Every structure is written in structure tokens, then in C-alpha cells.
Amino acid sequence: MSDYSIKLTETLAVLERIASAFSPAVLASSLAAEDMVLTDMIFNEDLPIDIFTLDTGRLHVETLEMIARINKNYGASIDVYRPTDENVTRYIVQHGLNGFYESVESRQECCRIRKVEPLGRALSGKKAWLTGQRRAQAASRAELDIEEFDAAHGMPKFNPLANWSEDDVWNYIRSNKVPYNPLHDRGYPSIGCDPCTRAIRPGEDVRAGRWWWEGTNTKECGLHMIIGTDGKPQLVRSSAEANVSEANTSAKRAGRTESAVPKGRAKRALSE
Numbered sequence: 001m002s003d004y005s006i007k008l009t010e011t012l013a014v015l016e017r018i019a020s021a022f023s024p025a026v027l028a029s030s031l032a033a034e035d036m037v038l039t040d041m042i043f044n045e046d047l048p049i050d051i052f053t054l055d056t057g058r059l060h061v062e063t064l065e066m067i068a069r070i071n072k073n074y075g076a077s078i079d080v081y082r083p084t085d086e087n088v089t090r091y092i093v094q095h096g097l098n099g100f101y102e103s104v105e106s107r108q109e110c111c112r113i114r115k116v117e118p119l120g121r122a123l124s125g126k127k128a129w130l131t132g133q134r135r136a137q138a139a140s141r142a143e144l145d146i147e148e149f150d151a152a153h154g155m156p157k158f159n160p161l162a163n164w165s166e167d168d169v170w171n172y173i174r175s176n177k178v179p180y181n182p183l184h185d186r187g188y189p190s191i192g193c194d195p196c197t198r199a200i201r202p203g204e205d206v207r208a209g210r211w212w213w214e215g216t217n218t219k220e221c222g223l224h225m226i227i228g229t230d231g232k233p234q235l236v237r238s239s240a241e242a243n244v245s246e247a248n249t250s251a252k253r254a255g256r257t258e259s260a261v262p263k264g265r266a267k268r269a270l271s272e
């Protein structure tokens with residue numbers, strides 16, 4: 001069995017476990033390649049995992065068209081969450097339409113109203129959420145676990161493709177004829193909002209095109225961060241043991257008496 005085949009089998013097992021032990025769970029899709037892999041698995045396996053995307057109001061046309069392409073390809077729709085008109089108007093009045101270029105703080109404020117606040121609404125009432133994050137995407141994601149506990153939203157967070165390589169992702173997409181954002185073929189390995197994403201040059205980090213005018217240690221939009229005790233944003237991260245403990249606590253709160261994370265799985269999570 002090849003390394004890729006093993007990852008494929010393990011990823012499907014993770015998705016099946018999420019569907020059975022953490023329902024209702026939801027995939028937060030940026031409509032990028034990794035999220036399309038998970039979308040394809042969820043729809044093809046008919047897994048009861050919801051999918052949503054955040055339409056920030058500043059996405060590329062090619063990204064927005066992915067919503068209709070998903071509907072057409074799978075005969076199923078995904079949910080779309082948007083920022084409130086009130087928040088957007090207030091931001092534009094205070095900072096200008098493109099005020100995010102002025103400072104890291106104004107950029108993070110824009111991400112907060114256009115991404116983080118709608119994310120909170122999308123996760124409301126869910127027991128777990130999933131992302132397409134991979135360790136190889138950026139230094140800030142190098143220690144990503146397949147399973148974490150998102151303290152900001154009080155629920156388990158799964159990154160089923162954490163150990164996938166970029167080749168694995170494209171191997172899956174090509175062999176399964178998965179629809180993907182054409183921007184990926186134009187030098188955009190990581191796609192965010194139009195004014196905040198550029199194509200990368202050969203040899204650059206996968207996320208070098210995101211907020212390219214900022215330093216490398218701020219390249220997260222806040223979706224995967226919490227406010228620390230020092231008042232500064234920090235990556236949502238906790239040990240796998242803590243994740244297991246929290247997941248089991250959540251399961252007990254929900255009235256499930258069995259362990260939410262079987263022992264064998266817990267061991268694997270620790271070694272991922």
C-alpha cells in the first residue's frame with residue numbers, strides 16, 4: 001500500500017468518525033484545492049457533514065464561481081455566510097474600502113468583520129468543525145494536528161489533511177476529476193480575498209502571496225487564532241491529550257457515555 005493510499009484510507013476514517021461521533025459537524029471551505037478534496041469525499045461518501053463557505057464580499061470571481069460549480073458537479077449545495085452590512089459599512093467609513101493595506105491592525109479588523117464574525121455564526125450549534133489546512137502550507141502550520149480543540153469556539157476542530165503533501169492533494173484532484181479553482185493554475189496555491197492575494201514566484205512559500213505586504217508572522221486571517229491572555233492573537237493550538245480530554249468532556253456534556261475519541265485514535269493523533 002502506498003503512502004498516499006494509506007493517507008487516503010486514514011482520512012476517510014477520520015471523516016467517518018467525525019460524522020458519527022460529532023454530528024452536527026461542518027467543513028469550513030475556502031473553495032481552495034484542499035477543501036475541494038474534502039468536499040469530494042463528503043459528497044461521494046454521502047457523509048452527514050455540512051459544508052459552508054465565507055463570501056467576504058472581496059473574493060475573486062473565479063472563487064465565487066466555484067459555488068455554482070459545486071452545485072452542478074455534485075447536485076448539492078453548500079451554505080454561504082456573509083459579513084453584516086452594518087459591520088462592512090462601519091469599516092469602510094472608518095478605514096476606507098481598502099484600509100487593510102494601512103496596518104496589520106486594520107487588516108485584522110477587516111478579516112474579523114468579513115471572516116471571523118461570520119465564522120462564529122456558521123459554527124453556532126455545531127459540535128465540531130473541519131478545515132483543509134495542511135502542515136506543509138506554512139511555518140505557522142508546521143505543528144498542525146489532525147485533531148485539535150478550538151478553545152475560541154468551544155469545540156473540536158479537525159484538519160483531516162494535516163499530513164497531506166501538495167502532490168497528494170493534486171493526485172486526488174486529478175485522479176477523481178474534482179473541480180478546482182482555475183487560479184491554482186495561475187500561480188495561486190493559496191487563495192484568499194482578491195485584493196489580499198497575489199500569485200507567488202518560483203521558490204516562494206505557499207502562502208507568500210497572502211497579505212504579501214506584511215511580515216511572515218502575521219499571515220493568518222484570524223479564523224485559526226484566539227486572543228491570548230496578553231491580548232494578542234495567537235494560533236489555536238493545544239496538545240492532542242488536551243484535545244482528547246476536551247472532546248470526551250464535550251461528549252459527556254452531550255450525553256454520550258462512550259469515549260468520543262477511541263484510545264487507538266488518540267494514540268495516532270499523538271503521533272501525527
Ligand code: SF4
Nearest residue numbers: 100110111114193196
Ligand atoms: S483577506 Fe483582505 S479583504 Fe479579505 S477580509 Fe482579510 S483584510 Fe479584508
